[in-house]
Amino acid sequence: MRTLSLSSALFFIFLASPAKSETVTFDFTAKIESLREQTNWGPEVEVDSSDLAGITISQGLISGRFSYDRKSIRTNEPPLTPESYDYATYSADNPKNKLEMSFGNQKIFSQAVYYSVTDQRTAGWDIFSFTGKFSNSFRIYFTLIDGTGTAFNSAGLPGTLDWERFQYFRYIGMDYLDDSTGDYRHLGGRGSIISLTQVTPAVPEPSTYLMLLAGLGGMVLAAGRRQVRR
Structure with a gap:
């Protein structure tokens, strides 16, 4: 032949x-340093552990994984002074934009993730952040800030995140609020992100x-x- x-x-x-896949994935660990619980319209109380959100959340180490598609649709207009900064928010409708969290042996998956990127063109902060929605009542917030303003050169979703650049601020927070039954219940948590690792190689797309x-x-x-x- x-x-x-x-x-x-x-x-x-x-x-x-x-x-080439445009989906970027990172693993991270964080430490919850404060949990404050409020029930029945009473005072906020610092707690070591809480079940208010439907899962057990405790002070100490937690872990997670987030992914985003760099082709996600921008949902806001460019600023009026683009020569000084750019701030972009991205649609949560993209199914490749995901967040999963592990609290001990309990794992939960987001319903939607809202990403945003700030690029300071002259001076100031470069910021990468997202909000993960797990229900109408429960959200997790993730923020990295580069105090030198040199981490990004655009407000597009980045192909990588240089962990060493974001030493100025590495924050994770959570908020649960339910007053649907008239019995006000609120849980607030805050802590620090302590590690970030890009997952490689990228999984080929279908x-x-x-x-x-x-x-x-x-x-x-x-x-x-x-x-x-x-």
Whole structure:
């Protein structure tokens, strides 16, 4: 059987090459340093642990993983003075924008994640932050601030986060509020993010496998046609 021409082989190899994923994923750990609980409209009380949010949340170490698609749709207009700064918020409708949290052996998954990026063009702070919505009552807040204003050169969702640059402020907070039954219940927590690791390599997107199958199928068809012509 005759082999494929060089140009045909190169074409199919290119077609089957993996597509670059635009989804970025990070693992992080944090330390909850304060939990304050309020029930029945009484005073706030510092607690070591609470079940108000439907899961057990305690002071101490927690962990999580967040992902975002760099192609997420921007939801706000650029500022009137873009030469000095840019601040962008991104749609939570993208299914690739995710947050999962682990509290001990309990794991919860977000309903929506709202990302934002601030790029100070002249001086000031560069900020990466998100809010993870787990229910209408429970949210988690994540903020990294670079005090030098050099972490970003645009307000686009970044391809990486340089942990060492964000030494100025590394904050995690949480808020649970439910007064739907008339019995006011509130839990507030705050702490520090203590580590951040980008998850690599990126998992190929489904389109990658479709392209691979298409390329292999094309090679088989071309080889078959050449065999018939002999």
